[in-house]
Amino acid sequence: xxxxxxxxxxxxxxxxxxxxxxxxxxxxLLEEAKTYLKGVxxxxxxxxxxxVMRLGSLATCKALKDEGLLPIYQLTCRDRNxxxxxxxxxxxxxxxxxxxxxxxxxxxxxxxxxGAKPVFDLDSVSLLHTICKLEAGEDLGxxxxxxxxxxxxxxxxxxxxSDSVDSQLAKMERKVRxxxxxxxxxxxxxxxxxxxxxxxxxxxxxxxxxxxxxxKSAGMAKFMNxxxxxxxxxxxxxxxxxxxxxxxxxxxxxxxxxxxxxxxxKPYCQGLHIMALGxxxxxxxxxxxxxx
Amino acid sequence: MLITQLKSKETITSLVNGKKIFxxxxxxxxxxxFPEKEAAEFQKELAADGKVTGTITTDYICNPExxxxxxxxxxxxxxAADLVLVFSCGVGVQTIAEYLEDKTVCAACDxxxxxxxxxxxxxxxxxxxCGECYLNLTGGICPITACSKSLLNGQCGGAKNGKxxxxxxxxxxxxxxxxxxxxxxxxxxxxxxxxxxxxxTDDEV
Ligand code: SF4
Ligand code: SF4
Numbered sequence: 001x002x003x004x005x006x007x008x009x010x011x012x013x014x015x016x017x018x019x020x021x022x023x024x025x026x027x028x029l030l031e032e033a034k035t036y037l038k039g040v041x042x043x044x045x046x047x048x049x050x051x052v053m054r055l056g057s058l059a060t061c062k063a064l065k066d067e068g069l070l071p072i073y074q075l076t077c078r079d080r081n082x083x084x085x086x087x088x089x090x091x092x093x094x095x096x097x098x099x100x101x102x103x104x105x106x107x108x109x110x111x112x113x114x115g116a117k118p119v120f121d122l123d124s125v126s127l128l129h130t131i132c133k134l135e136a137g138e139d140l141g142x143x144x145x146x147x148x149x150x151x152x153x154x155x156x157x158x159x160x161x162s163d164s165v166d167s168q169l170a171k172m173e174r175k176v177r178x179x180x181x182x183x184x185x186x187x188x189x190x191x192x193x194x195x196x197x198x199x200x201x202x203x204x205x206x207x208x209x210x211x212x213x214x215x216k217s218a219g220m221a222k223f224m225n226x227x228x229x230x231x232x233x234x235x236x237x238x239x240x241x242x243x244x245x246x247x248x249x250x251x252x253x254x255x256x257x258x259x260x261x262x263x264x265x266k267p268y269c270q271g272l273h274i275m276a277l278g279x280x281x282x283x284x285x286x287x288x289x290x291x292x
Numbered sequence: 293m294l295i296t297q298l299k300s301k302e303t304i305t306s307l308v309n310g311k312k313i314f315x316x317x318x319x320x321x322x323x324x325x326f327p328e329k330e331a332a333e334f335q336k337e338l339a340a341d342g343k344v345t346g347t348i349t350t351d352y353i354c355n356p357e358x359x360x361x362x363x364x365x366x367x368x369x370x371x372a373a374d375l376v377l378v379f380s381c382g383v384g385v386q387t388i389a390e391y392l393e394d395k396t397v398c399a400a401c402d403x404x405x406x407x408x409x410x411x412x413x414x415x416x417x418x419x420x421x422c423g424e425c426y427l428n429l430t431g432g433i434c435p436i437t438a439c440s441k442s443l444l445n446g447q448c449g450g451a452k453n454g455k456x457x458x459x460x461x462x463x464x465x466x467x468x469x470x471x472x473x474x475x476x477x478x479x480x481x482x483x484x485x486x487x488x489x490x491x492x493t494d495d496e497v
Contacts, residue, residue, distance in 0.1 A: 082488075104448045107440055107458045118441065122488065125445035129486040140488070159449045167470040170482045171446035178445075178486050186449060229452040 001070060002153035003042050003099050004181050007207040013271035014292060015042040015072060015184070015209060016283055018064075020055035029060070030067055036280040039287045042070040044101060044184070044273070048079060051111025058088060061097045072155065073097050076105025081121040082130065082140050089134055093150030101155040101184065102127040102175075125171070128154055128178040156180035158208070159230030160197035161190050168230075169200055176204045184273040186230040187213035189237060189257075191264040198268040207270035212262060214279050214286065215254040218242045251282045259289035266290075294421045295325040296381050296401040298334065307375070307398050307428060312343050314366070314373035316388065318380035320351030325406070331379045345372040354383045354417065360391060370395070382419030382427060382434055389432020389472075390417070396476050399427040424490060429481045431472035438465030444487035 006013045016037050018029055037043055043064055047057040061071035073092050075085065092100065108118040122130060130140050137149040156175040162168045172183065183201075188194045188211055201208060213231075215221050218241040221233035237257055241248045248254065262272060272292065276283055298304070315335055319326050338344055346369030353359040363370065370376060375396045378385045381403045389397035405421040418437040426435055426444060436442045440458040447466035450457025456464045473479050 104441065104443065106450065109440075109458045120441045120443065121491075123441070123443045123445050123448070126486050126488045129488075157449060162449070162451070163453055164447060164451055164464070164467050164470065166474075167447045167451075167467060168449070170470065170479070174446050174482065174486075177483070227452075229450045229457055 001098075002151075003070070003072065003155070004153040006041065007182055007270055011041075011271075012266070012292065013042070013207070013209060014040050014274070014287065015044055015271070016040045016274040016276055016280070017044040017046060018060075018280070019046045019049050019277075020057065020060040022052070022054050024055060026055065026060060026063055030063060032280045033064060033069055034067060036283050037069070039284060039292075040274070042072050042099060044072040044074055047074045047076045047103070047105070048111075049106075051078060051106050051108050051113070051116075053111070053113060058092055058095070058097070061092070062095050065095070065097060070099070071097055072099040072101050074101045074103060075127065076103045077120050077122045077124070077127055078105030078108065079116075079119055081119055085122060085127060086130060086134060086139055089131060089152070090145075090150060093152070098150075098152050099155070100131065100152045101157070102131065102180070103157060124156060125174050125178045128156060128175055128180055132179040154179050154181045156183055157185065158183050158201070159186040160201075161186065161188055161193045161232060162230040165193075165197060169197075172201060173204060176206055180206065182207045182209070182270075184209045185211035187211045187224075187275060188261060188265065189231065189233045191261055194265050195268050198265075209271035209273040210262065210265045210269045211273050211275065212258050212286075213275045213277060214251065214258050214282055215241060215248075216251070216277075216279065217245075217248055251279060254279075255282050255286045255289060258286055262286075262290040262292070294323065294381060294419075295404050295406050296327065296379075297404065298327050298330050298379075298401055299399070299425070301334065304334070304377070304400050308338065308343070308377065310343065311374035312345050312372060313338065314345050314370045314376045315347040316353065316363075316376065316378045316380070316384075317347070317349040318351060318353045318378070318384045319349055321354075321381075324381050324403075326379070327401075331400075335379075345369045353378075353380060354387050356387055356391065359387055363388075363391065382421070382425055383417045385425070385427050386417040386419070386432055386434055389427070393472070394475060396478060397427075397432045399425040399432075401425065422489065426487065429484050429487070430469045431476055431478060431481070433465065433469045433472055435465060435469065438463075438468060440465075442489075444489060446482060 045057045064071040104124040385399040403421045404423045420436040451464035456462045
């Protein structure tokens with residue numbers, strides 16, 4: 001099933017993200033997904049996230065699908081040229097994976113193979129364009145595909161609280177023009193900024209899923225403020241995490257904060273995307289507290 | 293060594309599009325092959341339309357001090373123009389675009405690589421000799437060398453406080469491009485069609 005069908009029906013679509021392990025055993029991942037992500041419609045699978053080499057996104061998507069979950073295949077341009085990207089897209093379609101999230105990808109320098117060649121033959125925009133071409137029955141080289149062409153629900157990302165929000169909006173527009181049908185956002189901690197962003201993004205007429213990362217500690221919040229693009233955790237949230245360390249450690253504070261953000265932003269967006277970062281077990285209580 | 297080729301006449305004509313232009317030629321550099329004859333012929337055609345406010349032909353505009361001295365004498369002609377059209381390698385165009393920061397500065401040439409000795413390109417501007425100069429879509433800032441991922445279709449999500457995700461000491465190239473386009477009133481350039489690089493150019497030269 002394509003996630004876009006749900007948006008079309010006016011559903012508030014919830015997705016969550018899982019990261020494949022550095023190895024070949026995914027029993028644990030599947031078990032967690034089945035146990036904790038029951039209330040979630042679709043599961044994103046990251047593609048060598050942060051340029052750290054891991055089990056493949058496509059193989060993990062297939063395993064999730066076999067378990068009855070709805071996977072979203074994240075595809076970055078960092079490690080593959082246009083031939084490999086198109087080939088992997090055909091492979092995905094052949095395996096019945098028809099939800100794709102097109103990303104440029106983090107730079108190699110952020111990961112664990114710093115000497116690798118950064119590819120970036122395409123970027124998120126030209127990848128979306130490429131998917132549209134394949135859907136029309138032609139590859140990027142202008143050659144005809146044999147038989148029925150693939151069909152995907154094409155997603156993309158945007159960073160609504162970025163300090164370069166104008167530039168992000170311009171990029172979002174470019175993605176829409178290149179074929180993006182829905183958006184997932186970077187983690188939001190500043191609902192006012194998100195709402196302001198949505199006012200401007202409305203013009204594109206595409207559903208947007210609010211990005212949520214559950215805060216695990218004050219240290220994590222400060223780390224993200226210093227190092228992660230598009231994220232700013234306000235001081236009062238950091239203080240809240242600091243106030244009761246045990247409560248924060250148990251995830252209670254983080255879930256409370258996230259639920260508040262969701263409630264505040266829900267009227268302005270069309271879905272929710274949770275990046276649990278290992279805290280998949282907190283997802284059910286988050287959804288419950290947020291009233292979803 | 294590198295070679296500069298004129299962009300197609302249609303490309304340049306659509307850039308000029310009836311605007312008043314000031315022309316800068318950079319010639320005489322030992323490391324760059326410049327299409328002097330074709331450029332001169334084409335400029336004659338442009339002048340025949342009566343929209344050229346002035347022309348200078350000089351060498352080493354990639355040296356900012358040198359460039360400033362040459363340009364200053366022609367400031368009134370430059371001010372009278374809507375667009376500055378530069379016939380040089382990518383470094384020359386970038387040097388001028390930075391100096392004339394409120395003007396639309398356009399590249400009339402593409403820079404391609406030639407095997408052999410690579411000229412030492414000076415200072416902070418760099419041209420990757422990508423074969424299809426994108427400076428007209430980016431306000432004169434090279435996306436190939438100013439962006440760590442050489443992105444052609446806009447900023448990635450990695451910039452923080454205007455700095456690149458790869459190096460906190462490096463300005464995000466696309467942040468610079470956005471600001472420059474905003475300044476010269478050319479944000480519409482961000483709506484250009486999807487750009488995909490052609491790596492085959494090296495062989496075709
Ligand atoms: S876009 Fe950059 S690398 Fe390509 S020719 Fe122009 S200045 Fe050189
Ligand atoms: S942060 Fe800016 S310069 Fe760095 S890779 Fe992204 S767009 Fe390019």
